[in-house]
Amino acid sequence: MDATAESVTQLLIDLAYIVTGVCFIVGLRLMNSPLTARRGNTVSIAGMAIALIATGFKLDFAASWWIGAIGLGAGAAVGIYFARAVKMTAMPQMVAIFNGCGGGAAAMVASAEYLRLDPAHSAVPLDLAIASVLTAIIGMISFSGSIVAFLKLQEVMTGRPIVYPAQQVVNGLLLAIAIAGLVCVVVGYMPVAAFFTSLVAASLLGVLFVLPIGGADMPVIISLLNSFTGLAAALTGFALSNDVLIIAGALVGASGTLLTLMMGKAMNRSVANVLFGAFGAVKSSGSGGASTVAADATVRESSVDDVANMLANAHQVVVVPGYGMAVAQAQHSVRELADELEKRGVEVKYAIHPVAGRMPGHMNVLLAEANVPYPALIDMEDINPEFPQTSVALVIGANDVTNPDARTNQSSPIYGMPILDVDKAEHVVVLKRSMKPGFAGIDNPLYALDNTSMLFGDAKASVDKLVGAVKALDQ
């Protein structure tokens, strides 16, 4: 290729990258409504395809094209296989692991680029050096952190916070080491060793900072890790001088950060408190919060038939799903129950708390899987005024997001967290495995209220029994 043709090709490739950036933005824009969201994802896929094709032209069949082909083929095959095979209930861990892959890839790209600049023998431009180290640090935190999040969500390891003494000191030290590595790289003191020291410190930090995060805080951590990988991708763009990486990474970084803040707000906790407070610290003061449940308070256990009667004769039932519904995979049975009730003229709605489940919007996806139309899923602010006019609030595997202590008891660890006001409904029916307290380890005075009855057992089994009992009412 002569010089002119080469520069024209380069120009076309850069233009293609701009088209990709536009596709990503338009794709995300179309996600502002469920009606257009699928089209949005298709546009986004088209953008990615354009970027990959353009990159193919850029590489122009270099000698080692087979390296790209093998990696791409294997990654596509494995990725598509797992993405198809995974159950909807396992979505949070799936998103976590794919996120980690992106972070790991970014860190590897940055390392390769840094080594290519031959830092041991020549001066690396400062901006490229800084971009490479930061990519490696953030990418590795995201990689190892996502793997721990995956293991927790997959329940390979406990979902409870793992706390040990001097946790913050150790984390602080690791961060200091990573930053010291960055400084060494910048001033050129043993740059290669410093680079890899940073990398190792960052991967340890990723593990250690996710370990103390409990299951209920997962929505925050999953979106935070997502934003880390986005940032790492953008920084890779700086290291490689590639605008499409910068644009895409910035979009994802902004999105992840925004969601993280939203989740924190929904729990009335700062993100710093979620990350470093661990519920371990909160739990010790939690005994005070439990005091509103009088020691002699009794909970009323109800029978399937009574609840079925109550539901069938209601004018409005609000279902309040929580992580318990996901664990029991009860979403299809819940939809079936709602169908039965609607046949009898009962209005059924679903109250969605922003942090119910293990990732932002987790309940919406599960109910969508069970064919629940999305207009029936109602956000907290909109459903709360409706509870006083609701005959039955049916709480399925949700706990802390319904705890009235959050409104009234100042000594409660979750005081101030916006909750679903189920206690204001005429009747509250709580489906729960046992009287074990929820994630926060605090009692829920809701269960002792006069208008509350409990139905113990596996959520799916209980709902299935309710479906049978409601059907039997016809005969």
Place this chain on the structure above:
Amino acid sequence: MNYAHLLSELTVFVLAVFVGVEVISKVPPTLHTPLMSATNAIHGIVLVGALLIAVVAEPRLGPALSILAVFLASLNVFGGYVVTQRMLAMFRPRPQSANRSGPARDDLTIRLTDDWKP
């Protein structure tokens, strides 16, 4: 160090952050999980970087690590998009007709066809 180049990159970055905030803040909570999954796939764009560092005359990471980098990034891209597509295929404005609902939904086949119209 080329300041003009760095500055133009920083400009792109800052503007993209603002576009991102603007666009994302309009996504309703119902779609937050698909949104996370979609943005997750988008940061798979690092695959472009992985290909660029892998397919050069002499990959610095050596062939094995280069393949790994491309592998991880394409796992992110392809897995991310398929998962997102699967999730979005489930969102429906109103209940499906009886023959479509029921136990048949329990199977794990993905439905990439446009089987509903708003």
